[in-house]
Amino acid sequence: MTVQGLRTVTSAQNGAGAFILQCKRLDLHYNLQGASSHGLRTFVQTLLPKFARQYPQIEFRVSPTPKKHPVVRGHYINGREKPICVRNMQPNEILKKVILLKEASGEKNRRQSKPVRSLNESVRGIWSPYHGDLRGV
């Protein structure tokens, strides 16, 4: 064997080819009687059907939780989840929160100083003092 092949795995670049929405499930929990759940109950009745039809990629689960404040919980493909408490919120505010959950990637929020992250090696290469012409620093 003059040359061996080393085994690796290709790494995913979501969006470069196919795009997969990272939010896979939204759980809406509300209280049947509670006043704090009023907004979510109205949301489920009025705005949710349209929203769900718009994003068939997301599975919706609506279930009552007795004696609790209402919660919208997003489940993501990377296994993490994001809960948002929506007590005393109006349906429109809840819609904004639901959109936030839908747009999120599920990753933990981190500070990031550089705007571009790349897997490709540098196109023009890394500067080396042994190549090209000399220059002063």
Next chain:
Amino acid sequence: MFSRSVLRRFASDLRMSAPSTISGAAPHPQRACLHQTASLKASQEQASSQLSSSKPESPLSATPRAQTSQPTTNQRTPPNNFIPQNRSHTPDEKRPVAPEFKEPLKVTRSLMERLPHLVGQAPHYVVAKLHDKPYLLTPGDHVRLPFLMPKVQSGDILRFNRASALGSRDFTLKGNPHIDERLFECRVRVTGTDAEPLRIKEKTKRRQRHVQQIRSKERYTVMRVMEVRVKTPEELLQEGAVIVEEGEDSPAIEAKA
């Protein structure tokens, strides 16, 4: 602003009257320069004046139905309490229009001669400008813009049409200050929004015990670069590019300084 509104009216008139004439039969040369964004369908989807968004020739999905995240036109009338989130909710007359080119693309002879060299040397990078900030992009890159881009949602495809340089390892296509957008294609896909961790800034004042806490949690748009491509000379000629001689003030070849 005036010119934009005029353009918009013009475009909406076109939409009303003859939507199929432009994308369909007999494109005259100026129209043909508009590459894929020329079709009206694409022009409706333009995100802003700086970015024009369009669909690639082959949509992502196996069928067009599955790809479009927008509902069909009859569903577009929003109810009173519905907040518009995407471009499909904005009425036609409020949408930005595709760039209208007054004259065909002019390329110099030396650029035409060197273009095959640049095209033949993959991979390519592009220095795309967004709000006059440069982003050095290669295909597959993950971009987190330092701001939240309005009126986009995840899955949208944008086309960056302003770039200061596009190059391969040995060759660089430079514009002064920007490359003509008909020379290259750079598409990105919006993959969602991202947020930074909550920052709390404590503000104090003299002789006062109260400490004010300023909370901030910025949100950013996250994108993925789909393609960075420079067009071949054949494509340019097919789209109606005109070869001009160099101006008297421009030297033929700029060697490396």
Next chain:
Amino acid sequence: MKRLQLQRWSNSVLSTRARTGSHLQHHLYNAVRRQSSTAAAVQPEFSTGEAEHETFEEIKLKTILRRTHSRPNQLKYPSPPTHAAHESAKLAALHARLYLPSRLPYETLARTLVDASADQDPNFNNESLSTLGHDLLTYYTSEHLICTYPRLPLSVIFASMYAYVGPKTLTAMTREWGVEHASSPGGEVDPGLLQFQRLAPGTELQEKEDGPRPYQSQPHWRKTVTSKIFYDNEFGDTAKTAAEGVSADQASATFVRAVMSAIYLHAGRPAAKRFFQQHFLSRHLNMAELFNFEQPTRDLTRLCARENFERPVAKVIAETGRKSRHPVFVVGIFSGQDKLGEGQGASLSEARERAAVAALKGWYLYSPLNVRLPSAMEEDEAAPWKPVHVDLGEVIV
């Protein structure tokens, strides 16, 4: 009675029978509360959490439960019945998430999720689909690799095939598609979950016995590339199986292959090709990292002799600190006046070997411009065929 946590109810414990719950809860909910006005397309899954705070509902729930389980169509089958596919929210979400064509019905997608270890009936499991999908995937991948990099050595082709469509990659893709595993298969399981009989912990995998191999007594004889092409799978591995159950990796790989063939069968070849390009070829792989040379200088000499180039000579292009603790040498390998490769190292021999590696990679990673794949000719109104570059093959020493 201690109240159960809703989170647990809706997650893992009930996940195998979540659809059952949703089904009856849906009835119950519409009948009793008249509150849910969510559209039929949504199919919300109501968890059974509310069942215990009203006795009336509890009684009704019990009767429905009993009736459901006495119904023969739920628990009788080893995998979910066909009509269940239309009631699963998970399945519809998966269909939409992958932007699958509308011509691909939910029933087929549900079938791709049933492994042969869950349901032995070949009419209801994905074994036949995955066989076809496997062939399609390996065909498109190998075609792409051989046409774009016509000079790749065979061992590197094996490695890159493994990287693109190997079981590890397919498992990762299953995860990235958001497919969850059912804890154990059965007729009452949600059809949107991947169903397979799990491998018992600590099970040893056995090599598959499929027909006689020559020279079986000398195991090292089968290690040639030719033997791998002939007897082993497309990655050069011998197939391994266990007596009962499959590993999660195997089941996931089978599922992805089955999806590929389902698209091919229902939506046609162009759709399948597009799916392959967007989901498989768009992934990132650096081909230059797959090579491992043992004696690069010797290989390069052989290569130059084969191609009638001048004998390669190593020359020092730049160096610094030869007498210091950290010298740097930049060595180029020249054939006549042409530079073949360049390497940098802390010793002359290291730099020379690296330069030889770079030169060999430069040879093997040649990629022609404007590659056209043979399968492009299958489409109508394809441009006339231009032959692809065919290479002599790797260097044999």
Next chain:
Amino acid sequence: MAAIITGPKRPWLTLPFLLPSWTDSLVLGSRRHQSSYRRTKQRLRVKPDASFGSSAERQDHIIYNPPSSAPNVYHTPTKFLPPDDVRRAMRPEEPVKQDVESLPGVFKKVYEKKYHLNPSDIEEIRKLRLEDPMKWSRHKLAKRFDCSPMFVAMVCEASQQKKEIQKQVLEAVQSRWGAKRRMAREDRQLRREAWGRDM
């Protein structure tokens, strides 16, 4: 060195009316030292390549500015391109080639291959090697027949006995190694294997 290359932020020379005629020597003398971390950092910051700067050309243009970096393996050398590849014709713009003959070689001496041994010599090498492997080692044979030890190894193989002895010698030597040396040798071996993977 740094004082020569880098200048102050606003060179005196740009303000000539401030300069008396005798300041030539004083300009160099009164230059500030780079006394702060920030200034040093600022001066060390690598500027973008000059070819990326603004140019006088008004229209879009393509320049040839090869980077000063190690070559990339994806860019096939011109010699390796097949004769029908269009890129073969596109590469006349190589910079002025340095004369390969003038570059120093990696080895101190370059041995010319003589091809002077005939089959009977080779038979003799084999015979000698089998007869007395202790006396006729590879190097001694090479010296006698005026060829390289590599050639001797290609032609013949030591007997099993000799291999055993050699193995024992090696083990005896290695048994005297301590932990440090053993680890260092193993690391060296691993590093050497990494060369082939180009890591």
